[in-house]
Amino acid sequence: MESIFLLGILLFLILCGAPIGFTLILIPFFYILITDAVPLVLIPSQMFNAIDSVPLTAIAFFMLTGELMTSATITDRLVSLSRALIGRMRGGLAQVNVLVSMFFAGMNGSVVADTATVGALVLPAMKRAGYPPAFSAAVTGVSSTIGGIIPPSIMMINHYFAVKYNFERSDENFSIRRAGKELYRSSFALLIPIVLVGSVMGGIASVVEAGAITAMVALFTGVFVYRTIKWKECTGAFRRAFRNSAMVFIIIAASGPFSWLLTSLGAIRDLESWLLGLADSPFTFILALILFIFLLGMVMDSAVNIIIVGPVLVDVMAKAGFPEVQAAVVVIVGFLIGSVTPPVGVAFFTSATIAQVRLEEVAVALVPYLIGLFLLLFFILVIPELTMFLPQVMS
Secondary structure (H helix, E strand, O other): OHHHHHHHHHHHHHHOOOOHHHHHHHHHHHHHHHHOOOOOOHHHHHHHHHHOOHHHHHHHHHHHHHHHHHHOOHHHHHHHHHHHHHOOOOOHHHHHHHHHHHHHHOOOOOHHHHHHHHHHHHHHHHHHOOOOHHHHHHHHHHHHHHHHOOOOHHHHHHHHHHHHHOOOOOOOOOOHHHHHHHHHHOHHHHHHHHHHHHHHHOOOOOHHHHHHHHHHHHHHHHHHHOOOOOHHHHHHHHHHHHHHHHHHHHHHHHHHHHHHHHHHOOHHHHHHHHHHOOOOOHHHHHHHHHHHHHHHHHHOOHHHHHHHHHHHHHHHHHHOOOOHHHHHHHHHHHHHHHOOOOOOOHHHHHHHHHHOOOHHHHHHHHHHHHHHHHHHHHHHHHOOHHHHHHHHHHO
16 A cells, blocks of 8 residues: 555656656655654665666767767768658658658667657658648657667558648659668768677677767767767767766666665565466456556656566566566567657657647547557567567577
8 A cells, every 4th residue: 555655646746747866766765764664874775776787887878879960960861861762652751750760769779869859850841841740749759669669560650641641742753873872871870770789799899888889980970971060069969968868877776766665565566466466368467468568658757667667577477478588578668658658758748849739639649659559569469479589590
């Protein structure tokens, strides 16, 4: 009962606009202060333990890579390449929005950065082409989850609406020459995800080292290859990357004492018992898991969900017989969908703000995309080969 009450307080404060990081710290602080259960020094100790992990430093490098790419207009070249490849399609700009997000996600990995960057680049063009603002914001928000999903389903939904509402189609025919030219112009930009994945999979570098290498490649590309950014302008990119990284680390650190509180109150154990009690019926277990992820994603930030609840769900799924890789993908994809789900999805707010459209209108436009994404999540759960094929091949 105590855990439900504390979660209710957390939800209330988040909906009131309180900073998530400080909220996660204040709740265990006042609980310990009132109950005197443990010394207050436990809070900073748990915060340190939560961030005492070398791989977490890769977050800062990925943030820096994205900021350098934006400052050096490297992402502009990705937009040009995307338009050359699929701009001729009906609703081409909507498809370009998704394709650019796919390129950008492989280099940054941040939902907020993806939404803000791609939205700033593509939304004005979509507005000029006559796309409804709510639809444009919905596409931008949903496509920002592509880093954890990358399905064809979003493009298929785009095509349906493009035909239904007769969206624009570029008058310029597809040209192999133009596509080749844009591919050449974007070659160094596309080199970034190749370096990232190749160095890790090839055993050349760890994730942290790979993050540092990609940041250096982005810096080198912008300063020396494209020459679209000067050394003095790099300071702004570093400053924004440090600020965004600090925001993420505050949430991760704050999740430490809050996770300890939930564990000590038995909330984690109760959640495990409830879900494992449904494991005898796989279909019921899958539906309950998706419903739980959906409801939690609606009311809590995806980063908090992945950090606090994610490990519990992965452990429960592993005990229920799912491979750990598949379980991890399901949890990450599910909570990434939560980042664009009203009422607290950060991508939902960001895309609506950039498009300058009411939240209610964006929420309505999001419905078909959310249905498609949760169907995708269902298929990931019931068809292990979707997630296990590549790991099995690579092993």
